Amino acid sequence: MLDKLKVRCQLCNERNINRGIFDEHVKTSCSEYQIDCPGKNIGCQWFGSRNEHDEHTKTCLFEKLRPVVDTLYKIIENQSLDIEKLKKQIEQQAAELGQQKTQVDQQNAQFEQQTTEIGQLNTQVDQQKAQLERQAAELGQHKTEIELQKAQIEQLEAQLQQQQIQISDIQSENQTQKNETASIRKQITTFDEEMNKLRSAIHQLSK
Known part of the structure; x- marks a missing residue:
């Protein structure tokens, strides 16, 4: 019932407006209601009544742009x-x-x-390399010692061979001397036998 009561708009003085649609009147048709320019969102600062709105819109540079x-x-x-x-x-x-x-x-x-x-790993390799080098040096020393020992052995073998030759010569000389001694002994034996024969003959003659 209250919505059907007639009221007057205090902005535009319009009368006989149903109370139930008064808000709609203000928002949509009141000529004196203050509204912004449609170009507000692009920079227009105009703010005025609805009845001035259309005229402003026609000349608004923002709306033209x-x-x-x-x-x-x-x-x-x-x-x-x-x-x-x-x-x-x-x-x-x-x-x-x-x-x-x-x-x-x-x-x-x-x-x-x-x-x-x-x-x-490189450190280990270097250590192993150094160890191998030391072992190689030791082997080189051993090899040198072995070669020296080999040379000494060869020298001793040569001396031994020479001594064997000398021994062989001495043995040969000894054998020759033995042969000569045996021959002399044989001659002495023969001489003794002849002397004995002579003694026997002399003894026979002396009888």
Whole structure:
């Protein structure tokens, strides 16, 4: 019932307005209701009554520029969408780069570990090489000593061979002397036998 009561608009003084539609009257048809220019969103600062609105709109530079501004806004909106896409792509690429960096860091850590292990192996190889060189030097010394001993043995063998030759010569001389001695003894025996024969003959003659 209250919505059907008649009221008067205090802005435009229009009467006999149903109370139930009063808000709609103010928002849509009140000639004195203060509204903004449609170009407010693109920079127009005009603010006035609805009955002045149409006249202002006809002369508003912002409204005349609206097609261009709308086009620019559309371009900006599209660019904003493109920027958002690029941001997402950049974020995705940044995440991928982060993963790649993590992988690179892990690979660097592995490389450093392998480098350390290689350094340790090189140290061991150097130590083994030094040990082999010492052993080679010792073997060289042993070889030199063996060669000296071999030369001494060869010299001793030559001396021994010479001594054997000398012994053989001495043995040959001894054999010759033995033969001569045996011959002399044989001659002496023969001489003794002849002397005995002579003695016997002399003894016989002396009888």
